[in-house]
Amino acid sequence: MANKLEMMRQQATKALSAAPPADRFARAQALVERQPNGFAEKQPDVPREPSSGQASQEILAEPAQIHLVTSAPTTRESDEPYYEETDISLIDENPFNARRLYRPERVHELAESIRADGQLVPGIATVRDGRRVLAGGHYRYRALKVAGKTRMKLLVHPDLSDQQLYQLSYKENAEREQQSPLDNALAWRSLIDQGTYSSESAIAEVTGMSLPNVNKTLAILKLTEGVLDIVKERPEPFALSTLYQLTLLERAAGFQVATAMAVKIRDEVAVCRDVEEARARYENKPARKQKETSRQHRLLGADGQPLGVLKDWDSGKVTFEVTLLDPVRRQALVDELKARFASGQ
Numbered sequence: 001m002a003n004k005l006e007m008m009r010q011q012a013t014k015a016l017s018a019a020p021p022a023d024r025f026a027r028a029q030a031l032v033e034r035q036p037n038g039f040a041e042k043q044p045d046v047p048r049e050p051s052s053g054q055a056s057q058e059i060l061a062e063p064a065q066i067h068l069v070t071s072a073p074t075t076r077e078s079d080e081p082y083y084e085e086t087d088i089s090l091i092d093e094n095p096f097n098a099r100r101l102y103r104p105e106r107v108h109e110l111a112e113s114i115r116a117d118g119q120l121v122p123g124i125a126t127v128r129d130g131r132r133v134l135a136g137g138h139y140r141y142r143a144l145k146v147a148g149k150t151r152m153k154l155l156v157h158p159d160l161s162d163q164q165l166y167q168l169s170y171k172e173n174a175e176r177e178q179q180s181p182l183d184n185a186l187a188w189r190s191l192i193d194q195g196t197y198s199s200e201s202a203i204a205e206v207t208g209m210s211l212p213n214v215n216k217t218l219a220i221l222k223l224t225e226g227v228l229d230i231v232k233e234r235p236e237p238f239a240l241s242t243l244y245q246l247t248l249l250e251r252a253a254g255f256q257v258a259t260a261m262a263v264k265i266r267d268e269v270a271v272c273r274d275v276e277e278a279r280a281r282y283e284n285k286p287a288r289k290q291k292e293t294s295r296q297h298r299l300l301g302a303d304g305q306p307l308g309v310l311k312d313w314d315s316g317k318v319t320f321e322v323t324l325l326d327p328v329r330r331q332a333l334v335d336e337l338k339a340r341f342a343s344g345q
Helices: 002-017 024-034 054-061 104-117 138-146 162-175 181-193 200-207 211-222 225-233 240-253 255-266 272-284 327-342
Strands: 066-069 082-087 123-128 131-136 151-157 295-300 306-312 318-322
Touching: 104 138, 123 138, 123 162, 131 138, 131 151, 131 162, 138 151, 162 200, 181 200, 181 211, 181 225, 181 240, 200 211, 211 240, 225 240, 225 255, 240 255, 240 272, 255 272
Parallel strands: 066 082, 123 151
Antiparallel strands: 082 151, 123 131, 295 306, 306 318
């Protein structure tokens, strides 16, 4: 524990000697780095080097004000981020969260850590309708509940837009425990459908991911619900390339084959190459020739008695079978057919 805190203090010293942050989000991050345990009663003395940005330096030099909030929080006039400790019942989850899947074992591991050492890193939140809405820290939020804690330490940004709520959660996850491709697919589909972002190109711009990879990520949702349920059970083995190949496999081979392959990937028996090879086998498999259905026409003699059947197909095939007991009539029909088709008519 002591080594961990010492490492965090060294990171704080490095942050203080760096160039001052340019905007309020960067300044807030600098405050977190400067005060890594955020809510300890006394902060260690950290040597600081002179900096040219006096105004920003003063912001960094100010001690974080910690507020204990046990009833409905009030809205501040300042838009500067600030620390507070808030009752969990007054905190809502991020409706634009980048992460949609949470591993129960990870929640319980973090809960044990919180029971032993407390909440070392604050969550990130904003203010909506007098309540706190998390931008980042959902694993900590869940772990605090499991640990039986009633308050959560927060760094509050008073006025975040819907897009900023998503961006902060995406960036925080990337630095801590990156969300899975399925997390991204679910979040991006929701963000586009709700109009938070206008298109897949806008998602690519804000995440820094290439547009083709954004397209492939959203294609994951073409998998049937049963296959997606298997992915949700254990998302870690399902890389983007693997999931994209799985969508192609299901399209080529069907639900049952895709389900069986998803189970193998989940259990780490199969990898992306196996999915790709299976897909290639099904795509290169000769298509089964479909049986054609003919149209049948009964042939009758002058006396109304049946003589046989004439058949034709959409493919152009024509056959007929007749029975003529009179040899003269039979020979006349044969001669007529020979004359008709021998001349190329």
